[in-house]
Amino acid sequence: MKEIAEESNPSAGAFETHSREVFSRSVESLDMRVISRLNHARQAALEAAVQRRPWFLQVRVWTPAAGVTAAAVLGVALWMGAAAGHHPPAVADNAATLEDLDIFASSDEGSGDALEMLQNDIDFYDFADTAANAVPVANSGPAA
């Protein structure tokens, strides 16, 4: 401002000062509608300034990118697991084997030990087996 006044003569300087004051007053008396629209325009410009930045500095890029990456990793992991042979039937087989072992190891016979029962009656089963094989021979005697 000083430079402006120095360039001109004193009356020109007074004219410049007066015109500047008149302009400043007109700026101060802007109506609220204009001020509001200018404020909105400034916010839009600041938003544009944020979006202009490199992608790795934009937070809004990170959120969807992280979601997509997590989904992709999960999908690949599931697909790789299925390809390696961990298919559902194998899982079912394992479950059945475990169930058989459980039945065999446990007992609901009161005293509780099926293996001991088998050991005690082994002579009976041996006799029953022999008798069963002998019956057809006995029956094949003289015909009526």
Next chain:
Amino acid sequence: MPAFDTLTQAWTVWDVPAPARGVAVLDETRELNKFLGEVERRAFRMAQVALRDPDDALDVVQDAMLKLARNYASKPSAEWRPLFYRILENGIRDLQRRRTVRKKWMVWLPGVKEDPDNEAQDPLDNVASGAADAPELLMRSEAMEKLEVALRELPARQREAFMLRNFEGLDVADTAKAMGCSEGSVKTHYSRAVHALREQLGEVW
């Protein structure tokens, strides 16, 4: 400011120290906000003087803000003022050229008359929102109205030089950058503008 909040929250949630670049980005955005807040009203009035239409003036100012933010926000803040006014003056000139072309087409098109309301000022523009007395407001608005009329009579380059130097307070070098001309041209345009305005307004003021 939504952009600030989002960025700050993201760093907090991830418990990652904000890198120096991130902090610089925040500072830059805050500084840009401050700069635009300082210049926006004067820029609007200057555009309004040149274009006569408040809506056109708002559009041009908004466009200048967006272009500055998109293309030059990373420049040193000392360079923003002349850059902003250069964008603004280019926008004003473009709009004036488009109006001229439209007027020429209007003349040639049969049955089409230019809407006289386009040139009329919005009555709301003359309503001041300050708390000053009505006579004082009237005096102020009359003074500004006379100044505006006188400024519109000037050639565009003289008007630009006068408004940038006197209203915005740019020095000769920054005015030259804003106008895209030499410092000598700025001095010449400014001197002629002051002379012409004083001739027109000297007795009235």
